[in-house]
Structures are given as C-alpha cells and as structure tokens.
Amino acid sequence: MSAFQVEGGKKLKGEITPQGAKNEALQIISAVLLTPETVKVNNIPDILDVNLLIELLGEMGVSIDRPSRDTCIFKADKVDTGYLESEAFRQKGGRLRGSVMIAGPMLARFGKAFIPKPGGDKIGRRPLDTHIIGFEKLGVRPDYNTGDNYFTLNGQDMRGTYMLLNEPSVTGTANIVMAASMAKGTTTIYNAACEPYIQQLCLMLNRMGARITGIGSNLLTIEGVTALHGTEHRLLPDMIEVGSFIGLAAMTQSAITIRNAGLGHLGQIPDKFRQMGIELFLEGDDIRVPEQELYSIQGNLDGSIPTIYDHPWPGFTPDLLSILLVVATQARGSVLIHQKMFESRLFFTDKLMDMGAQIILCDPHRAAVVGLARQRRLRGITMSSPDIRAGVALLIAALSAEGRSTIQNIEQIDRGYQYIDERLRKLGADIRRVN
Template sequence: MATFIIEGGHQLKGSIQPQGAKNEALQILCAVLLTPETVTIHNIPDIIDVNKLISLLEKLGVKINKIGSGSYTFKADEVNMKYLESAEFKEDGKGLRGSIMIVGPLLARFGKGYIPKPGGDKIGRRRLDTHFEGFISLGAKFRYNREDHFYGVEADRLKGAYMLLDEASVTGTANIVMAAVLAEGITTIYNAACEPYLQQLCKMLNRMGAKISGVGSNMLTIEGVDALGGTEHRMLPDMIEIGSWIGLAAMTKSELTIKNVSWDDLGQIPDVFRKLGITIERKGEDIHIPAHKDGYEIQNYIDGSILTVADAPWPGFTPDLLSIVLVIATQARGAVLVHQKMFESRLFFVDKLIDMGAKIILCDPHRATVIGHDFKSSLKATTMTSPDIRAGISLLIAALSAKGTSTIHNIEQIDRGYERIDERLRAIGAKITRVS
C-alpha cells in the first residue's frame, strides 16, 4: 500500500493538461469487441482502472498495440470466449466496475456474455438491473449464479425493442446501445443517459457503421446492422479532473490554467463553481483561475435561502464532483447544502475533513451542510486513508491547502482515476511525495 506525504499551505502556479476521460475510456474500450477490424484510440488515460480493462481485453484475445503516449490499436478478430468461463476471469472481472460493459458487445457479436459481480468504489449500492433488463428486452435469456455472484446472458440473435429505462444509467445505456447496434430491427431507448461520454460512444459507433439517431437526447433510436468496421477515436478531456483542478486552485489561492478543456462538453460545471464564488475565465478552450487572494463567497438564492448543490443526470451536475464542492466550501464565505442523491456512502469521508477543522454537519447519508471558514482558520494537517477515488482527491486538495504535513494512505484509490497525479502536481509547485 502506497502513501502520499503532503506539505500543505503552498501556492501553486502554472498550467495543467487534463487527462483523457476515465468514464469515456471504460465505454470506448469495451466497444472494440464489436468488430474484428482495427480500432485506434487516442488520449487513453494511464490509470489503474483503464489499465485493468486493457489487460482484461488482452486476456480475451484482443490484439493490442501501443503506438504512442495514450494511443493504442485494438483488433478483436480472435476473441477467446472460453476465458469468460475461467476462474481467472471471475477474479479479474470482480476488480473493475467498468468490466460490466463488455457484456453488451459480446452478447451482440457472439451471442453470449458473462460477468462476475463487479467491484470498484465502496460508495453504496450500484445495481445492475438496468443493464440486464435491457438485454432481456432485446431477447436475451438471463441467468445468475448466486453462489459465486456470476451473471450471464445468451441469445441466438438479438431483436430490436422499445424500452423505457428505469433510470438514466450511463453504463446501462452504453451497454444496451452496444448490444442493440447489431440487433435485428429497430431499438428505441427512452430515458437514456445523454452525457458527453455516452455521446462520444454513439458517435464512434456511427463511424463504425452503426445507425444511431437522437444522440445527445434522452431518446435514442438504433437501427440494427449486420456488422461494424474499424475506426479512429480521440477521447474528451476528463471533466472530473477539470473540476478537481478548479477546486485545487481555489483552496490553495493559486493561479492556474487548465488546458484544452472542451468547454462545450462541461455543461453546468463552470456555473456551479461560479456559484461557489470562484472566478472562472474562458480563454479559448482553456480555463484560467486567478489567485483568489481575498477568498470566495458562496451565492445564496435570490430569496436569501442557502444554496443547494445537488447531483442529477446529465445535463445536471455530475455526482463525481460533489466531494470537490464539499471541500471547496470549507474555506468559502457562507454556507452550502451538498445533496448527494445517487450514492448513500459517498459523503462518509467528511469525518476526515471535520478532523482537519472543517465545519460540516452530516445531516444524513445523502446531505451535508458546510459552513465556510473564509480562510480565517486554516485546515490542519492530519493522517487519513482514501476510501474511494473522488473522496481521495478531495482529501488530497484539503491536505494541499492545510498547514503542516499530512499523510494519505491507500492512494491506490486515487491512482485508479488520476494519472501520475503526484508528478503533475509537483510540476506546478506542490510539495508531495509518494512513499511505498
């Protein structure tokens, strides 16, 4: 288990380039299973979760060639379906939440797909019903082995269907779309997720020969085709990392430029941070954050009531950034209610911030009220353990703003979602050391 030693209280300065989007990568990489032809993908982040999926694809028989930094070719012309029934696959698949999205492509192309109950963050229940109900609607037979938590779907040929998803699940929508592109007839998915990474997947599939319309809306219509071909794809910058750097700049009173952020795909993210009092300047495709020497003030609603920041399906605010909002608010002028609707365990890291001196009231598993210090009282350094990716980066930001030297254990959780984060932070002046 590795550890970060962080000397906080230093101002940072410079520019930082966001990595490729983790959540897009997990979808796009699974889609290479839909064709025997070569698929070239650029801007793949070098992070644990993505590398685990690449390794899993390789064990499935996908020919993988690294052609440059973040660029790979994939050729799934000799997929080894026997691997899916091996003990090794049952172990490999458990360690990665995104592995669920291999099921749709395998079911569509080979008539069967299996997966052990996936792991990932311990942030609450993340049910898989939406995925499998979609496959069943397309004509697949579902089975579940309760003893070893192993799921399976099988079908000779999927047939298009109309379906109303019970929730606008991003991974569920992606999985069903990848199954439907090779189904016979027309599939209509209502209450589909429509976030930018799902749009990216649909655009890539269309370049491969799929016929998907309604991209960017909550109703997708998919006309099934017999086969898909190869393509080339470049992933968007990671919006969660962009939001993390905005939070870092505010908490450390640093002047930072975040490069090539793809502004049109950020949705409400800049506006939510502006409501927290943070100055965000657009310079072309870059975000410039000036040093907030006098702090930042949270806006109340027009009637004077306390601001609430809550997550919602796209184009609402992403739940992955609520932990960043919570940390930023600890040093703001004013107060904010953070409402995490989706996961019931994601706010449980606030006890660590309270230990650092933050004023936070955990109202229930989903809501926390934060009263900001306005930098009149600094957070104090402490020793903590990262429980998941997003809490981990929030604790890291808190440590970089705190006075004294903090220790964060279990930083593999941070490495799951952030590429070479200690190196990149040191490049802009952070005092951070990785210790094995």
C-alpha cells in the same frame, strides 16, 4: 501499499492539461469487441482502471499495440469467448466495475456474455438492474449463479424493441446501445443517459457503421446492422479532472491555467464553481483560474442557504460533489451538499472534520457545510482515501492545510488520476509518494 505525504499551505502556479476521460475510455475500449477490424483509440488515460480493462481484453485474445501510453490499436479478430467462463476472468473482472461494459459488445457479436460481481468504489449500492432488464427486453436470457456471483447471458436471438429505462444510467445506456447496435430490427431507448461520453460512443459506433439517431437527447433509436467496422477515436478531456483542478486552485489560492479543457463538453461545471464564488476566465479552450484571496458562496435570491445537488446530464455530475464540498469548507457562507445517487459518498467528511472543517453530516446523502472564510486553516492529519473522488478531494484539502498530511490507500486515487503527484509537483506542490 503506498501513501502520499503532503506539506500543505503552498500556493501553486502554472499550467496543467487534463487527461483523457476515464469514464469514456471504459466504454470506448469495450466497444472494440464489436468488430474484428482495427480500432485506434487516442488520448487514453494511463490509470489503473483503464489499464486493467486493456489487460483484460488482451487475455481475451484481443491484439493490442500500444505505441505510446496514450494510444492503443486494438484488433479483436481472435476473441476467446471461452475465457469469459474461467475463474481467471471472474477474478480479474470482479476487480473492475468497468468490466460490465464488455457484456453489450459480446452479446451483439457473439450472442453470449458473462458479468462477474463488479468491484470498484465503495460508495454504496450500484445495482446492475438497468443493464440486465435492458438486455432482457432485447431477448437476452440471464441466469445468475449464486455460488460464484456472476451472470450468464444468452442473447443468440436479440431483437430490437422499445424500452423505457428505470434510470438514465450511463453505463446501462452504453451497454444496451452496444448490444442493440447489431440486434435484428429497431431499438428505441427512452430515458437514456445523454452525457458527452454516451454521445461520443454513439458517434464512434456510427463511424463504424451503426445507425443511431437522437444522439445528445434522452431518446435514442438504434437500427440494427449485421456488422461493424474499424475506426479511429479520440477521447474527450476528463471533465472530472477539470473540476478537480478548479477546486485545487481555489483552495490553495493559486493561479492555474487548465489547457485544452474541452469547454464545449463541461455542462454546468463552470457555473457551479462560479456559484461557489470562484472566478473563472474561459479563453479559447482553456480555463484560467486567478489567484483569489477569498470566495463567497452565492445565496438564493430570497437570501436562503443554497443547495447543490447531483442530477443526470445536463445536470451537475455526482463525481464533482466531493470537490465542491471541500471547496465550500474555506468559502464565506454556507451550503447544503445533497448527494442523491450514492448513499456512502459523503462519509469521507469525517476526515475533513478532523482537519477542522465545520460540516454537519445530516444523513448519508446530505451534508451542511459552514465555510471558514479562511479565518482558520485546515490542519494536516493522517487519513485514508475511500474512493477515487473523495481521495482527490482529501488531497486538495491536504494541499491547502497547515502542516503535514498523510493520505493512505492512494491506489484508489491512481484508479482515476494519472501521475497526479508528478503533475502537481510541476505546479509547485510539496507531495511525495512513500511506502
């Protein structure tokens, strides 16, 4: 097991470029199963979760050529559908929540799929109801094996239909769209997720020959086709990395420029950091964060303490609430962070309190943060990363803190951020990976 050892309190400076979007990568790479033709994907993040999915496809019989770490050429012309019934698949698929994304393509092309009990972050319940109910409405017959904890899905006669999703789940929407792309007839999905990653998936599928309209809205219409073809696709910059780097610059009082940030796909992210009092300058497709001695949280118009909460797109992404919470600890002013979606995602605040932050964990979903206004710096401690986003939030706190911090269980961070220690060292951070 590895750990990060961080000497905090150093101002950083320089430029950094975000990796390809992790959440988009898991959908796009799964979609290569829809066609026996060649699909080339560029700007792939070299991270644990994505590499595990690529490895899984290889074991399924997909031909994979990786000329560079950020580019893969896939050809799924010899898929071994029997592998999905094996214990090896249940073990490997169970390590990665993203493995659920191969169900839609497998149903569309082969009429059957298997979903193992998913792994991933320990951030609370993440049920598969939206996926399974959506598949059922297309005519799929699911069977749950309680002994081995996996679903067997039979979709030999999928037909288009109207459905109203019980929640605008991103992975649920993506899975259903991929399954419906080759179902007989027309499928209409209302209350669909419309995040940029879903838009990217739909645009890619249309280049492959799918017929999807309503892209960018919460009402998608998919006219099923008999076959899909090869294509080339480039992943967007990872918006979560962009937000993380903004928070890093603010907490460490650093001047950092984020190159090729994908400004057209960031939604409310810049505005929410500005609400925290952080100065941002948008220049072309770059974000420049100047060195800032102090930042003040903007109160509500009536003078009351603001609440920042997550919401489906185009609302603020839940993956950045951990970063905003850390940023608030050194702001002037107070804020209530309301994490609606996951009931365990704020439990990492106990580590921040050990570092000296003033936080009241009201319940599993809400935390009140009283900013220290830099009158007292956080102090370095030994802590453990509970999930990807909280792990990076703790890393940002450690880089701003006084003294040495040790962050354990950094495999969680590696799942979502590529070469993060190397990239931070180029900005001047004192961070080492140790055993």
